[in-house]
Amino acid sequence: MRILAAFDKCxxxxxxxxxxxxxxxxISSRSSLDHVQTMPLTDGGEGFADLLTNAKDGSFHSVFAKDSRGREKEVKIGIISSADIDPDLQEFINLPCPGNIAVIEMSSIAGLADLMExxxxxxxxxxxxxGQLLKHCDKYEVSLILLGIGGSSTNDMGVGALSSLGVxxxxxxxxxxxxPSPETWSNIKEISTNSLSTLPPIRIACDVSNQLLGKGGATYQFGLQKGLCPDRKQEMEEEMLQMSASLARAFQKPLSFREQEGSGAAGGIGYGLSLAFDTSFVSGFSLISxxxxxxxxxxxxxxxxxxxxxxxxxxxxxxxxxxxxxxxSNYGKNIILLAGSVESEAVKECKIKFPNIEVVSFGNDQLSLNENLARAPEFFSNELLKQLSNY
Known part of the structure; x- marks a missing residue:
């Protein structure tokens, strides 16, 4: 049996x-007759630069930059030659000209997982x-930047990035x-774009379609998971409203940029970057596919x-x-989805659309989250072996 294992992170x-x-x-322990192909997935967060760069035999370069709380940190960016990219992929990312492609992972420098609670x-x-990572690309004759924005800890619309890029x-x-962080925005009286750096086109890999503002925007949808107090959501939303308008005026761009699909992802970094540079969103899954x-x-x-x-x-x-x-499902394949935990309503909706799927949780709801995380390899392996017994 030919098996494809394509998992995102836990x-x-x-x-x-x-x-x-x-x-x-x-799978190998179960039968030597099964052929297994593995394909790690990424939402633009952890593993984005590593997976994409290694797949095209690219190189990694160390950069020192400030993390989301202002501490120096060493991270890596990937550099890939466009000659190693298939023509249809070049067309998908709208590669403007031959040259190097930089692969940058936002979570490597501004990731939520790197911060203590x-x-x-x-x-x-x-x-x-x-912004420091983006600016560093000028050392490598880069004609395009691929920026993965999953797993971020910020909600600043890219204001910080613009600051390190000369604004x-x-x-x-x-x-x-x-x-600059949202706490400082009320002190800002003037924005000058005269010293803005030059960057090659940026393609943001993103599977979130949320707009910048509103109940479905950056603050209301993602603020709490980044540590925002519930009773300060509206205060943050008002700061976002005012600063987004100030940025639009500074760059002489229409406020409609706030309504772009994806502008609310990763705290709105795509909004800020799109005002200053040739920036567009690409489907993260389509890119990986x-x-x-x-x-x-x-x-x-x-x-x-x-x-x-x-x-x-x-x-x-x-x-x-x-x-x-x-x-x-389009190809009539049997599918098993294993997750640490599952939401029953999501499973129900999924099985209505795709009846050829089994959705199972490998976590133990009798144990604490910390113990589930620590024993995830054990629980995953046992549940997968159990599910495979049906095939």
């Missing part, structure tokens, strides 16, 4: 690469370091705000294994495992 326990490797080990506060976090944010005392020739792998397989840390209603809106399910 946040806090297993990377996408680790869970795919576990699946392969379990008590440090998670979107009033104080900034994308300053993301001046001046306070009431005519002094520059050196590390084309990068790894995923559809062909699905067509050639008899059984599809996929999953993530938690399968809930948000999974039904463009996340990798759900898109795998959709693709596999």
């Amino acid at each position: 946040k806090g326990s297993l990377s996408a690469r680790e869970i795919c490797s576990l699946a392969k080990d379990v 008590e440090e998670r506060n979107p009033w104080l976090t900034s994308t300053f370091g993301v 001046k944010f001046i306070d009431g005392d005519d002094l520059p705000v050196s590390f 084309k990068w790894f020739n995923l559809e062909e792998a699905v067509k050639e397989s008899d059984l599809i294994l996929t999953g993530e840390g938690r399968f809930d209603r948000t999974s039904l809106y463009g996340k990798g495992p759900f898109e795998i399910i959709r693709m596999a």
Whole structure:
């Protein structure tokens, strides 16, 4: 039997690469007759630069930049030659000309997972370091930047990134705000774009369609998971409303940029960058699918294994495992989705649309979250072996 194992990460326990490797080990222990192909997934967060760069035999380059709380951190960016990119993939990312492609992972420098619980506060976090990584690309003759924005800790619309890229944010005392975060915005009286750096086109890999503002926007949809106090949501929304308008005026762009699909992802970084640079969004799943020739792998397989840390209603809106399910169902494939935890309503909706799927949780609801995370490899392996006994 030909089996495709295409998993996203289980946040806090297993990377996408680790869970795919576990699946392969379990399948191999069961039968030597099964052929297994692994394909780690990424939502633009953890593993984005590593997976894409390694797949095209690219190189990694170390960069020192400030994390979302202003501390120096060493991270890596990937550099890939456009000559190693298939023509249809070049067309998909709208490559403007031959040259190098930089692959940058926002979460590597401004990731939520890097912060302790008590440090998670979107009033104080900034994308300053993301701008530093973008600026560093001028050393490598880059003709395009691929930016993955999953797993971020910020809600600053890219103001921090713009600051490190030359935009001046001046306070009431005519002094520059050196590390702008939403907490400092009320002090900003002037924005100057005269010293803005030059960047090649940016393609943001994103599967979130939320607009910047409103109940479905950055603050209301994602603020709480980044540490925002519930009773300060409206206050943050009002700051976003005012600063987004100030940025639009500074760059002489229409306020309609706030209504772009995806402008609310990752705290609105795409909004800020799109005002200043040639920036557009690409489907993260479509990018991964084309990068790894995923559809062909699905067509050639008899059984599809996929999953993530938690399968809930948000999974039904463009996340990798759900898109795998959709693709596999188009070819009539049997599918098993394994997640650490599952939401019953999401499972019900998924099975109505795709009856050829089994959705199972490998977590133990009698144990604490910390113990489930610590024992995730064990629980995943046992549940997968149990599910495979039906095939």
